[in-house]
Amino acid sequence: MSQEIIELTEESAEQGVSRRGFIKGAIAASAAVSSSNYLFRGNGGTALAQSPAAGAVERLITLNINGRSRRVQVPPMETLSTTLRYTLGLTGTKIGCDRAECGACTVLVDGEPHYGCSLLTHSVRGREVTSIEGLEGEDGTLHPMQQAVLEEQGFQCAFCMSGFIMNTVALLNENQNPTRKEAAEWLSGNLCRCADYDKILTSVMRAAEITRGA
Amino acid sequence: MAVIRDVIPQLELFQPSSADDALALLAEHGSDAWVYAGGLDTLDWFKDRVKRPRVVVDLGGIDSLREIRSTSDGIEIGAMATLISVINNPEVRSQFPALAYSAKSAASPQIRYQGTIGGNIAQDTRCWYYRDGWTCYRAGGNICYASPPTAMNREHCILGASRCVAVNPSDTAPTLVALEAEMVVRRGNSERVVAAEDFFVGPEIDIERMTVLEPGDLLMSIRVPSKWASARVYFEKVRDRDSWDFPLANVATAIRENGGNIEEARVVVNGVAPTPVRLTAVESAITGQPRNEQTAEQAGNVSIQGVAPLTHNGYKVNLMKNLVKRSIRDEPLA
Numbered sequence: 001m002s003q004e005i006i007e008l009t010e011e012s013a014e015q016g017v018s019r020r021g022f023i024k025g026a027i028a029a030s031a032a033v034s035s036s037n038y039l040f041r042g043n044g045g046t047a048l049a050q051s052p053a054a055g056a057v058e059r060l061i062t063l064n065i066n067g068r069s070r071r072v073q074v075p076p077m078e079t080l081s082t083t084l085r086y087t088l089g090l091t092g093t094k095i096g097c098d099r100a101e102c103g104a105c106t107v108l109v110d111g112e113p114h115y116g117c118s119l120l121t122h123s124v125r126g127r128e129v130t131s132i133e134g135l136e137g138e139d140g141t142l143h144p145m146q147q148a149v150l151e152e153q154g155f156q157c158a159f160c161m162s163g164f165i166m167n168t169v170a171l172l173n174e175n176q177n178p179t180r181k182e183a184a185e186w187l188s189g190n191l192c193r194c195a196d197y198d199k200i201l202t203s204v205m206r207a208a209e210i211t212r213g214a
Numbered sequence: 215m216a217v218i219r220d221v222i223p224q225l226e227l228f229q230p231s232s233a234d235d236a237l238a239l240l241a242e243h244g245s246d247a248w249v250y251a252g253g254l255d256t257l258d259w260f261k262d263r264v265k266r267p268r269v270v271v272d273l274g275g276i277d278s279l280r281e282i283r284s285t286s287d288g289i290e291i292g293a294m295a296t297l298i299s300v301i302n303n304p305e306v307r308s309q310f311p312a313l314a315y316s317a318k319s320a321a322s323p324q325i326r327y328q329g330t331i332g333g334n335i336a337q338d339t340r341c342w343y344y345r346d347g348w349t350c351y352r353a354g355g356n357i358c359y360a361s362p363p364t365a366m367n368r369e370h371c372i373l374g375a376s377r378c379v380a381v382n383p384s385d386t387a388p389t390l391v392a393l394e395a396e397m398v399v400r401r402g403n404s405e406r407v408v409a410a411e412d413f414f415v416g417p418e419i420d421i422e423r424m425t426v427l428e429p430g431d432l433l434m435s436i437r438v439p440s441k442w443a444s445a446r447v448y449f450e451k452v453r454d455r456d457s458w459d460f461p462l463a464n465v466a467t468a469i470r471e472n473g474g475n476i477e478e479a480r481v482v483v484n485g486v487a488p489t490p491v492r493l494t495a496v497e498s499a500i501t502g503q504p505r506n507e508q509t510a511e512q513a514g515n516v517s518i519q520g521v522a523p524l525t526h527n528g529y530k531v532n533l534m535k536n537l538v539k540r541s542i543r544d545e546p547l548a
C-alpha cells in the first residue's frame with residue numbers, strides 16, 4: 001500500500017496536485033479495498049464468523065465525526081487517532097507519544113477532551129467526535145481559539161497545536177472567563193516540545209476574550 | 215520508554231451492555247480475558263505487547279456501573295465512574311472533599327475525563343523494567359531488575375518490599391483506605407465485599423497481582439461509609455513536576471478530635487510501598503494526644519521506623535516523614 005501511495009504521489013507532483021491531497025485520496029481508496037480483506041478473517045479480532053455472543057463487536061460501524069455520519073471498517077483494537085488519520089484521512093489530529101502523555105491527539109467526545117491515541121474507536125460509537133477539522137464554521141468562520149492563534153502567533157512548529165486547540169475548545173465550553181492559571185491547569189495534559197507555553201496561554205486568553213465578545 | 219509498535223495485535227473485543235453479560239464473558243474466558251475500563255493503563259500493555267490476553271471485555275457500555283449514589287450509610291461509587299465525575303459529584307465534594315481532591319491530583323484532565331475510579335485503584339505498578347516487558351518476578355520470572363544497587367530505583371519502594379520493590383501508584387487508593395471504604399466484587403452470581411485495606415495485595419501474598427481481583431472478578435462499586443463524612447481528612451501528593459505526574463509519595467490522614475485530643479486516626483501512605491500502607495504505629499502514637507506541632511513531629515518520626523530505602527530513593531524517607539507530619543498539623547488542602 002505504501003508503494004501505491006508513493007507512485008501516486010510522484011505522478012501527481014507532475015500534474016501539480018498537492019502531495020498531501022493525493023495521499024489522503026490514496027488512503028480513502030485503499031481503505032475501501034483493504035476492508036474487504038478483514039471481513040472473513042478467521043483468527044481473532046472479529047466475532048463475525050462465530051455464534052454471536054452478548055456484546056460481540058462488528059467491524060463495520062457508524063461514527064459521528066464532525067457532525068457527519070461515517071461508515072467505516074474498524075478493527076476491534078484500533079485507536080481513534082489511528083482511524084481518524086489513516087482511515088478517514090483527517091490528519092489534523094497528531095500522534096505524538098501514543099501513550100496518553102503528550103496531548104497531541106486530543107479530540108472532543110461529546111464535548112469532553114480525550115486523548116485519541118488512548119481511546120478505542122469502537123468505544124465512541126453513538127457519541128459525537130470533534131476533531132480540529134470540525135471547528136471551522138460552514139461559512140469559513142474560524143473558532144475563536146483558531147482566530148486567537150493566528151492573531152497571537154501562538155505556536156512555533158505547531159505539532160502540538162491541534163491538541164492544544166481542541167482542549168482549549170473544551171475549556172471555553174466550560175469556562176469563558178478563565179484566569180491564566182486556570183487555563184494552564186486545564187491544559188496541563190498537553191505538552192509543547194518547543195516550550196511555547198507563554199504564547200499558547202496568551203492565545204487562550206485572547207480566545208476567551210473573543211468568545212465573550214470583548 | 216518502550217519501543218513504539220505500529221498497532222495493537224488483534225484481540226477479540228466484547229462490549230457487553232450489562233454487568234451480567236460481562237460476568238458471563240469473564241467466567242467463560244477466565245485468564246484469557248482482560249477487563250477494560252477507561253483503557254489508560256490497559257492500552258500501554260497492549261501497545262507494547264507485554265500483556266496479550268485473547269479477549270477484551272470493555273465495560274464502557276454498562277451504564278449502571280457509572281452511577282454515584284447516596285445510600286443509607288454514605289455513598290456508593292460505581293467502578294466505572296470517571297475520575298472527573300467523582301471530582302464533580304456534589305455529594306462527594308460535600309462529604310468527602312479529600313476524595314475529590316485526591317482524584318483531582320491524579321494524572322491530567324484528559325485522563326480524568328476517561329479514567330475510572332475502578333481502574334485507578336486496580337491499575338498496575340509503573341516499574342519501567344516490568345512495563346517494558348522484562349521478565350522479572352512480577353512477570354513470572356525469577357529476578358528483580360530494580361532492586362540491585364546499580365538499578366534505576368528512584369521511584370521504587372522504601373517499605374514493605376518482598377522480592378519486588380515496585381510501588382502502588384494510585385492517588386485515590388490511600389484516601390479510600392483512610393475513609394474505610396469497601397470494594398464490592400462480583401464473580402458469577404456471588405458477591406463479596408472487601409475492606410479497602412485488604413483489597414490491595416503485596417508481593418508477599420501474590421507477586422503478580424496488585425489487588426485481590428482474580429480472573430473472573432468484576433469490581434462493581436466502591437462504598438464509602440458516612441463514618442468519616444465531613445471529618446478532617448488531609449490528602450497531599452508530591453510529584454516531580456507541579457502538573458500531572460505519578461506520586462513519588464502521597465498521604466491521606468483522617469482524624470476525629472474530641473475535647474481537644476485526637477480520638478481516632480487513620481494515617482495512610484502510598485507511592486512508597488507495593489500497596490497503600492496504613493501506618494498503625496503512627497495512629498496509636500497520636501491517639502489521645504492534642505493535634506499540635508509536637509504530636510505531628512512525633513508522628514513523622516514514628517512513620518519512618520523500619521524503612522528500607524534502595525540506592526536512589528532515600529529522599530522518600532524524609533518526604534514521607536514530612537508528609538505525615540503535615541497531614542496531622544496542617545489544614546486540609548482543596
Ligand SMILES: Cc1cc2nc3c(=O)[nH]c(=O)nc-3n(C[C@H](O)[C@H](O)[C@H](O)COP(=O)(O)OP(=O)(O)OC[C@H]3O[C@@H](n4cnc5c(N)ncnc54)[C@H](O)[C@@H]3O)c2cc1C
Nearest residue numbers: 251252253254255256321329330333336384385433459460
Ligand atoms: C500518563 C498517565 C499519567 C497518570 N498519572 C496518574 C497519577 O498521577 N495518579 C494516579 O493515581 N493515576 C495516574 N494514572 C493512572 C490513571 O489514573 C489510570 O490509568 C486510570 O485511572 C486507569 O483507569 P482506567 O479506567 O483507564 O483503567 P484501565 O486501564 O481500563 O484498567 C486498569 C486495570 O484495572 C482493571 N480494572 C479496571 N476496572 C475494573 C473493574 N471494574 N473490575 C475489574 N478489574 C478492573 C483492568 O483490568 C486493568 O488491569 C496515569 C495514567 C497515565 C496513562
Ligand code: SF4
Nearest residue numbers: 341350358378379380
Ligand atoms: S520492582 Fe517488581 S516489577 Fe520492578 S523489576 Fe522488580 S520485580 Fe519486577
Ligand code: FES
Nearest residue numbers: 096097098103117
Ligand atoms: S499521542 Fe496521544 S497523548 Fe500523546
Ligand code: FES
Nearest residue numbers: 156158192193194
Ligand atoms: S509549537 Fe512545537 S511542539 Fe508546540
